[in-house]
Amino acid sequence: MSFQQKITLKNLYQYFLIAVKGKETEFTSGSIRKAIFMLSIPMILEMMMESIFAIVDIAYVSQVSVNAVATIGLTESVVTLVYAIAIGLSMAATAVVARRIGEKDEKGASQAAAQAIFLGIMVAVIIGVIGLVYSKEILSLMGGSSDLIAEGYGYTKLLIGGNITIVLLFLINAIFRGAGDASIAMWTLILSNGLNIILDPIFIFGWGPVPEFGVMGAAIATNIGRGSAVIFQLYILFRGGSRIRLYTSNLVLRLKIMLNLIRVSMGGIAQFLIGTSSWVFLMRLMAEFGSEALAGYTIAIRVMMFTFMPAWGMSNAAATLVGQNLGAKKPDRAEKSVWITGKYNAIFMFCISLVYLVFAEGIVRLFTDVPTVIENGALCLQVVAAGYVFYAYGMVVTQAFNGAGDTRTPTKINFIAFWLIQLPFAYLVSLYLNWGVLGVFLAITLAEVLLSVLAVIWFRKGYWKQTVV
Numbered sequence: 001m002s003f004q005q006k007i008t009l010k011n012l013y014q015y016f017l018i019a020v021k022g023k024e025t026e027f028t029s030g031s032i033r034k035a036i037f038m039l040s041i042p043m044i045l046e047m048m049m050e051s052i053f054a055i056v057d058i059a060y061v062s063q064v065s066v067n068a069v070a071t072i073g074l075t076e077s078v079v080t081l082v083y084a085i086a087i088g089l090s091m092a093a094t095a096v097v098a099r100r101i102g103e104k105d106e107k108g109a110s111q112a113a114a115q116a117i118f119l120g121i122m123v124a125v126i127i128g129v130i131g132l133v134y135s136k137e138i139l140s141l142m143g144g145s146s147d148l149i150a151e152g153y154g155y156t157k158l159l160i161g162g163n164i165t166i167v168l169l170f171l172i173n174a175i176f177r178g179a180g181d182a183s184i185a186m187w188t189l190i191l192s193n194g195l196n197i198i199l200d201p202i203f204i205f206g207w208g209p210v211p212e213f214g215v216m217g218a219a220i221a222t223n224i225g226r227g228s229a230v231i232f233q234l235y236i237l238f239r240g241g242s243r244i245r246l247y248t249s250n251l252v253l254r255l256k257i258m259l260n261l262i263r264v265s266m267g268g269i270a271q272f273l274i275g276t277s278s279w280v281f282l283m284r285l286m287a288e289f290g291s292e293a294l295a296g297y298t299i300a301i302r303v304m305m306f307t308f309m310p311a312w313g314m315s316n317a318a319a320t321l322v323g324q325n326l327g328a329k330k331p332d333r334a335e336k337s338v339w340i341t342g343k344y345n346a347i348f349m350f351c352i353s354l355v356y357l358v359f360a361e362g363i364v365r366l367f368t369d370v371p372t373v374i375e376n377g378a379l380c381l382q383v384v385a386a387g388y389v390f391y392a393y394g395m396v397v398t399q400a401f402n403g404a405g406d407t408r409t410p411t412k413i414n415f416i417a418f419w420l421i422q423l424p425f426a427y428l429v430s431l432y433l434n435w436g437v438l439g440v441f442l443a444i445t446l447a448e449v450l451l452s453v454l455a456v457i458w459f460r461k462g463y464w465k466q467t468v469v
Contacts, residue, residue: 016041022183027321028102028328032337036344039317042186043177047309047316049186053193058302060200061215062295062367067145068215069368070291071152073283073298074142075159079166080276085123086167088269088407089116090174092261092469094316095323095405097178097244099469102327106243113175113237114250115258119265120171124164131160142280143287154216158223165226172233177320179243184236192229196221264469267407271414278418278447282440285426289376293437296376299367303377304384307352308395314345315395319403322464326404331465334404338459342396349392356385376437383441387449394452397459405469413454422447 015034019041027035061068093116100109131138135157139149169192173185199221206212213220237246286297318341325334356363364377398410422443430439 020045020183020186022181027180028325028330028333032321032333032340035321036314036317036337036341039180039182039320040314040341040344042182043316044310044313046173046182046186046189047311047313048306049190049193052306053196056197057200057218058299059367060204061218062299064204064214065151066291066295066370066373067148067151068155069295069298070148071139071144071155071215072218073294073301074139074144074148074287075152075156078138078142078156078280079160079163080272080279083127083163083167084272084276085265085269086120086171087272088265088267089119089123089261090171091268091271091402091407092116092265092405093171094174094178094319095264095403095407096261096469097175098180098320098323098403099327099405101179101243102324109179110244110246110250111254111257112261113172113244114246115254115261116171116175117168118253119258119261120167121164124167127163127167128161131163132157135160143284145291148291152215154213155219158216158219162219162223162227165223165230168230169226169233172230172237175244176233176242177316178323180320180324181242181244182317182320184242188229188233188236191232192226195225195228199224260469264405264407267411268402271402271407271411274411274414274418278423281423282426282444285430285440286437288431289437292370292372293376295368295370296364296373296378297380297437297440299364299373300377300380300384303363303367303381304356307349307388311345311349311392311395312399314341314348315399317341318396319399322400322403323405326465326467334400334465335462338396338400342393345396346389346392349388353385353388356381356388360385379438380441383438384444384448387445390449390452392452394448394455397452397455400459401455401464404464404467406464406467409458409464410455413451413458416454417447417451421450 015037019038022042027039058069058072061072093113096112097109100106100112135153136149138160139153139156144152169188173188176182176185176188200218201207202210203213203217203220204215205217236242237244283294286294318338321337321341322334325331325337360378360381361374363381364374368374368377398413401407401410425446426440426443429435429442430437433439435442
């Protein structure tokens with residue numbers, strides 16, 4: 001190894017420490033690659049922690065029963081649907097906060113953050129009431145069998161009923177990311193998921209004085225872990241450990257700012273509703289093939305989230321860079337940031353796809369020994385991984401649109417890819433052509449490839465550079 005290589009590796013290590021500690025806050029000047037690195041590292045670590053929890057959670061629950069795993073799959077598909085408003089709001093919060101930070105208007109960024117939190121609380125209360133009252137009906141509507149509902153409705157009731165912890169956790173982290181404080185978002189999620197991992201077996205299996213709750217214990221652990229992280233977030237916001245600081249004067253409704261957030265978030269809400277409603281449809285379609293097929297699909301999705309989350313971390317970095325650089329009147333730098341980030345993401349996703357294509361069965365076997373579950377899970381991993389390289393660019397470009405505040409373009413793309421192509425294809429091929437679960441998996445890959453191609457084509461037109469937020 002040459003001296004120059006040693007210096008390079010040493011610099012990378014130093015940059016890594018700076019990124020994790022959050023000491024770098026200027027992303028509108030200097031090296032673009034360094035800016036991507038500084039933002040991506042904490043965001044990747046943050047998302048990896050989330051995906052590690054998803055893997056550990058399903059590993060614990062798979063020891064309870066096949067129905068328990070299927071319950072999580074059905075519940076989470078509904079949870080992502082009802083969270084559409086909160087996710088759309090998070091997109092708006094990131095875009096508006098990043099733009100204000102790029103304009104050097106930290107007071108405006110703090111005011112936008114406060115209004116976003118108010119909206120998040122209102123949304124969470126509505127969703128929580130629905131979850132507490134209609135948990136059994138939700139599982140029944142999703143095609144759950146009577147024994148599955150009897151075993152799993154407690155999980156659904158607590159997870160959706162206590163959704164305010166999840167909504168605020170991700171919303172406030174979106175605010176931190178928009179401000180460029182990615183390291184704070186990372187440490188928050190490490191706290192949340194670290195607690196979840198510790199508490200999961202205690203409440204699921206019953207350790208010490210804690211009784212055994214089964215699959216419902218996973219929801220209890222989630223609420224405690226994420227609730228603790230939200231308290232930590234609020235402490236940071238009011239204490240002043242971030243570029244965004246809230247004061248008591250921020251705790252008032254500001255109609256103009258709130259309406260602007262709602263306007264920007266509407267595209268994000270529609271965007272996420274389209275994607276998640278197609279997800280719900282696919283989960284409902286998988287239920288037609290039995291609990292074991294559904295469990296295999298759920299395990300495969302959790303495993304894929306392990307790699308999607310780091311990729312989303314890089315994509316979130318692109319969103320922040322686009323928002324801040326547009327605020328600083330540097331649209332060319334914003335665009336260049338997206339292409340460089342997309343290239344890095346494609347390299348990462350290509351390597352992961354090779355692992356899934358070769359070792360799919362062995363990976364699923366780590367979570368279950370039921371042959372049918374293993375077969376379905378492995379097939380899902382292999383088919384979906386075939387489109388990973390395309391999707392690597394798709395997720396970066398989509399987040400770049402959102403970071404610019406142009407949430408309408410990804411909405412149109414999602415509508416074409418998911419509703420016009422994915423859903424009809426999955427239904428016709430899996431049921432009418434009798435391809436079974438393979439038809440569903442092929443539909444996922446086809447839609448993601450199409451989404452990525454359309455996103456790149458529209459991004460090159462450059463209209464997103466004129467978006468006002």
